[in-house]
Amino acid sequence: xxxxxxxxxxxxxxxxxxxxxxxxxxxxxxxxxxxxxxxxxxxxxxxxxxxxxxxxxxxxxxxxxxxxxxxxxxxxxxxxxxxxxxxxxxxxxxxxxxxxxxxxxxxxxxxxxxxxxxxxxxxxxxxxxxxxxxxxxxxxxxxxxxxxxxxxxxxxxxxxxxxxxxxxxxxxxxxx
Numbered sequence: 221x222x223x224x225x226x227x228x229x230x231x232x233x234x235x236x237x238x239x240x241x242x243x244x245x246x247x248x249x250x251x252x253x254x255x256x257x258x259x260x261x262x263x264x265x266x267x268x269x270x271x272x273x274x275x276x277x278x279x280x281x282x283x284x285x286x287x288x289x290x291x292x293x294x295x296x297x298x299x300x301x302x303x304x305x306x307x308x309x310x311x312x313x314x315x316x317x318x319x320x321x322x323x324x325x326x327x328x329x330x331x332x333x334x335x336x337x338x339x340x341x342x343x344x345x346x347x348x349x350x351x352x353x354x355x356x357x358x359x360x361x362x363x364x365x366x367x368x369x370x371x372x373x374x375x376x377x378x379x380x381x382x383x384x385x386x387x388x389x390x391x392x393x394x395x396x
Contacts, residue, residue, distance in 0.1 A: 223251075233259065245295075249273075269294070275303075298327070304329065330355065341367070352377060352380075
C-alpha cells in the first residue's frame, strides 16, 4: 500500500479502517524517511501475513504495536528488517501462537539496545534464521518464553557483532 514511499515522513492512520485486511505484507516497505507511525488504531484481527511490513523503514525511531492482535498471523519474516534507527519497540501484547516463520524478523535493527520478548509464543515457529542478525547494539534480550522444539533453522540467528552480555540471555524450552 505505501511500499516504496521513500519520501513519506509522517502519516495519519487514525481513521483508517483495515478490519478486513488479511495481508499486510510490505505495507510500509522501504518507507525510509518515516520517523514515526501510530498504528494504535489498526485492527489486525484478520491479518495472517505481516512479512516485511516495516522492512527498510530505516528512519523509524520507535513503534508501539501493543494494540496488535496477531492471533492468525503465521508469517513475520523480515517484519522489522533494516529498521536501523529503531531504538524502542513495544511487542508486549504480541500473540505469536500461529507464527511459523520469523526469518530475519529483527535483522539489521542496529540501534536496538534491548528487547523484551518474554511474552512471545514460539511453539510452532520452524525458522528463526538470522532473526537478530546485525543487531549490533543489542545488550539485553529475554528469550525465556521461547520454545524452539519445532525450529529446524537457527543459522546465523545472532550473527553480527553483538554487545550482548551473556548473563542477560535466557532461552526457554528447546528442542533436540
